Amino acid sequence: MLISLQALRALAAWMVVCHHFMQIFFDFHASGPIGQFFTDRGAVGVDLFFVISGLVIFLSTQDKDMPAGRFLLNRAIRIIPAYWLYTVLMGLMLVGMGDWLPHSAIDLPHFVLSLLFIPSENPGGYGLYPTLNVGWTLNYEMFFYLLFSLVFTVPQRYRPLIVAAALFAVSQVLGQYGGASRFYQNNIIYEFLLGIGIGVLYRRGLIKQALWVPLLVVGVCAVVIYYLPPSNRLLNWGVPSAMIVLACVAMEPWFKGSRWLKSLGDCSYSVYLVHVLVLYGGWLASQRWQLNPYAVFAVCVPLIAAISWCSYVWIEKRLYQRVKAWTDARLARPASTPIA
Incomplete structure (x- = not known):
């Protein structure tokens, strides 16, 4: 993956961390x-994630032909273990501690639907959020x-149009x-397509390397995001996020x-x-012992x-490699020939 995208992914993740700290x-x-x-504005990290995801999935599957089931299996192996x-x-x-956590509740049907990536009303009454509430993006x-x-x-040249x-x-x-189906009508979902669009430009060599103009683009888009509300998520935050991603690719x-940015x-x-x-653990500690919230956050x-x-090394990397090697071996095993 491009190191610029790695840096932007890290920034997006920590923006969401700060957003949820405030929440x-x-x-x-x-x-x-x-x-x-x-x-x-901390939630704009999600918009950056979606654009980057569309770009990365598009680039990583170019010039590759595989069964749709194999693609989905590879993505499931990558996403599911850590999320579960x-x-x-x-x-x-x-x-164990739900009575002390704000707006938190759990029941078995909702928990199972959360594991299956099916949107459903959270028992806490605050919307279509899974048990691990950040999982709504997943x-x-x-x-x-x-859909991808x-x-x-279909032939490769038609792929972006088919996905769109x-x-x-x-x-x-x-x-x-x-009902829960309205979850997919949110126009934030089209930010994946913005990432695919950037991928098309990148593949055709239309993103020229530069520094000062992309930096200016990043600055302007940051101002736009700062002043525009997320009422129209795709236009107000999605498009500026896509421009930031494009600018970072140019840089x-x-x-x-940079190894540390990659890490x-x-x-x-x-x-x-x-x-x-x-953060929930920190909040409980701050309530129990009357600690300064910013000291707890530190x-x-x-x-x-x-x-x-540790999670990346042991689950996302090592476990992923082992499970993928096992599934690859199983899928590559020829069918046994019946004895005549």
Whole structure:
């Protein structure tokens, strides 16, 4: 993966961490400009994630032909183990300490639906959020992967159009049924297509390397995001996020070779999954012993980083490699020839 994208993934993950710190510790009632920024705009990290995801999935599957089921299996092996682990841990936290956590509840049907990436109303009454509430974005991710698997049935030049048409058609059809289906009518889902568009430009060599103009683009887009509300998520935050991603790709030579940026990006998925658990633990400690929230956060940050790195190495990397090797061997095994 491009190091510029790794750096941006890390930034996006930690923006979401700060956003949820303001939510869990202050219920989004900020007392200063920095806190207000993360309260109001920290969630834009999700938009960056979606654009990057569309770009990465497009680039990583170019010039490759595989069965749709194989693509979905590879993505499931990559996404599911860590998500299931932290969903189970969150479920245990809710069972054991749910009476002390704000707006938190759990029941078995909702827990099972969470594991299956099926949107359903959270028992806490705050919307279509899974047990591990940050997992709502993974419901979109898995939906995108499911539709993206269609591209392996058509010639490569038609793939972006097929994905765009399928995403638009299915999300609109599902939205007509109401209930949990309306989840997929949110226009944030089209940010994956913005990433695919950047991938098309990159493959055709239309993104020229530069520094000052891309930096200017990043600055302008940051201002736009700061002043525009997320009422129209795709236009107000999605498009500027896509421009930031495109600008960072143009600045790749200035990121290339940075091992620490690569490492930060590598563990960004685990940062995203782990941080809510750590922040809830920190919040409980601050309530129990009347600790300063910012002092607790200063402890939570390195703890999140350490757990996330271990999670990346042991689950995302080693476990993934072992499970993928096992599934590859099983799929490559020739069918036994019946004895005449």
